[in-house]
Amino acid sequence: MNLRTYRASTIAEALTQVKRDLGADAVILHTRTTKAGGWFGFGARAVVEVTASTGVNIGPARSRRGAQDAPSSRTDADRAAAVAPSRETLLRAYEPSAEQPAAGAPYRGAAPTTFARAASGASEGSGGGVSGGGGGVAAIATCAPFAPADDGARLTLETELTAIKSMVARVLSSSARARTGAMPEALQKHYLTLLEAEVASEIADEVIDGVRADLDAEQLDDPDAVRRAVLRRIAGHIPVADDAPSPDRAEDGRSYTIALVGPTGVGKTTTIAKLAATYKLRHGRAVGLVTADTYRIAAVDQLRTYANIIGLPLKVASTPAEMAAACDSLRDCDVVLVDTAGRSQMDDTRLEELRSFVEAAKPHQTHLVLSSASSESVLLKAAERFACVGPSRVIFTKLDEAVNFGVLVNVARRINTRLSYVTTGQEVPDRIEQGDADRLAGMVLEGRGSA
Ligand SMILES: Nc1nc2c(ncn2[C@@H]2O[C@H](COP(=O)(O)OP(=O)(O)OP(=O)(O)O)[C@@H](O)[C@H]2O)c(=O)[nH]1
Ligand SMILES: [Mg+2]
Incomplete structure (x- = not known):
């Protein structure tokens, strides 16, 4: 029996290694989650261990159930055979199936039960024997009914399961296409x-x-x-905005007003500074700044520092009425850039407050700022929740921190809001570019190297 243990940061990654090394007939015998690294327990990262084998000999499901019912006279090897997975392929074992799994038939079309049980085994401290012979594995694997310890454990398992399903769907999809040979x-x-x-x-x-x-x-x-x-x-x-590199005065006679909104810490203020510098220094526009961020300590100072360096007027608005007055007082400027406080997408009250500030500024464009370093689900959630502010553009910041550019394509298409800018680093004013679908496509296909 070729028994091997794989370690990765997620189950999905570990399963990819298993499939690569042991092939599609590999059988998962055990999984557990441990911690690695860190300093005095701080900063340790979760490591998933998956023990798999290609040589497990399994009888039919009925005899396996029988074996479990008579535990006392069994050897470790017998018990391993009793509880080990069926000889489904790795892929099919996790394939979503309409069929209900037979009771006591572990790993057969019953991914949630399988992973839940493996994780519960780990949390019960039975995670030893993962790198050696079959005896350890036999002792670990049990068919006890699983119940997550708490909501946190349940959430973790559900998240991992979703990731696994998604990975399997991708692998199946690519295998199916490859198999056609077409x-x-x-x-x-x-x-x-x-x-x-x-x-x-x-x-x-x-x-x-x-x-x-x-x-x-x-x-x-x-x-x-x-x-x-x-x-x-x-x-x-990738829908892209074809805006002029620097806006002219608006047709309604007001300063062209641009507001940036988005979750906390995504780079709104830094991007405002980059835009302000570009419009003024590169395009010679008269630019004014307004900030509504009176919540975070030093937020006003942050923008004031940029305003002083670039030489721009800055107004601070603590209420929607002050916002309207501040924008009006900058009517001699060609462009007014409005910075707003970062808001959690989960906070309805703060989002409503943000909406009233933005409404008072009457922006010609509202850009939703999203960090490329966030996961797809977080980005989509943010886009859904900030829709109440009516963004007409999206800015992807921190492309230099992005792990996978494909996520940006998915999000751009799903939210169907035109991409105005991307930012690629902390440096002001350099690290900003107008949205360019070809360039983003190149990064998807060729990675960061094309950037
Ligand atoms: N790597 C990288 N960091 C960036 C980029 N843009 C901004 N940052 C950094 O992100 C951090 C937060 O930037 P801010 O501009 O303060 O973000 P914010 O959205 O205004 O934050 P809040 O006002 O607190 O919501 C700072 O350390 C910035 O230097 C970028 O394109 N790449
Ligand atoms: Mg800010």
């Missing part, structure tokens, strides 16, 4: 790259189908032609 090699390579970059599988499918429609058979054999077509198709999924 996809030209150059295209297949890009398809897998898109999935690895965490582009949603339906978008990846659309990109590939689109490229196939765009190119004839000869072009599909040409890697350069395929690459260009893939980039074009990815870019087609």
Whole structure:
């Protein structure tokens, strides 16, 4: 029996290693979560251990149940066989199934039970024996009914399960396509790259189908032609604002007013400073600043420092009425940039308050600022909650911290709000660029290297 233990930061990663090394017939015998690193218990990171084997010999489900009912005279090996997974493939074991799993048939189309039980085994302190022989594994695996210890444990398990399902769906999807053999090699390579970059599988499918429609058979054999077509198709999924590099005075005679809103710490104030410097120093516009962030200590000072360096007037508004008055007092400026306090997307009251400030500023554009370093679900949640403020543009900040650029494509498409700017570092005023679908597509396909 080829018994091996894999360690990774998530179960999904560990399962990928298992599949890569042991193949699709691998059987998961045990999982547990431990902590590694840190200093005196602080900063330790969670490590998932998965023990898998290719040599487990399993009888039919009924005999396994029988074995569990007669525990006393069994050897460790017998008990391992009694509770070890069925000989489903790794992929099929986690495939979402309409069928209910047979009682006592672990790992057969019953992913939630399987992982929940493995995790509960770990939390009960039975996580030893993960790197050695089969006896340890036999002692670990039990068929006791699982109940998460608390809501936190349940949430963790549900999150991991969702990640696993998503990964399996991607792998199945790519395997299915690869199996057909109908996809030209150059295209297949890009398809897998898109999935690895965490582009949603339906978008990846659309990109590939689109490229196939765009190119004839000869072009599909040409890697350069395929690459260009893939980039074009990815870019087609990213709605971009075609605003002038610097706004003119608004048609209604007011200063062109731009408000930035978004979650806490995403880079709103830094981006305002970058925009202000660009409009004034590069385009020669008269720029005024207003801040409504009187909540965070030193927030006003932060913007005032930039205002002083660039040489701009700054007004502070503590109420919506003051916001209206501040914008009005800057009517001689070509452009007025409005900074707002960061808000949690979970805080309805603060969001409502933000809405009243933004409404009072009567902005010609409201940009939702989102950090590329956030997860897709956080970004989508923020976009959903800040919709009450009526953003007409989105800015992705911190591209230099992003892990996967595919997430940005997914979010851009889902929220269907045009991308105005991206920022790529802390330095003011340099690290800002107008939204460019081709450039973002290049980063999705080629990673940070293309940036
Ligand atoms: N790596 C990186 N850091 C950035 C970028 N933009 C801003 N930051 C950093 O993010 C941190 C927060 O920036 P702020 O501009 O204060 O963020 P904010 O959204 O105004 O924060 P609140 O007003 O507290 O909600 C600072 O350390 C910035 O230097 C960027 O593009 N890349
Ligand atoms: Mg700020």
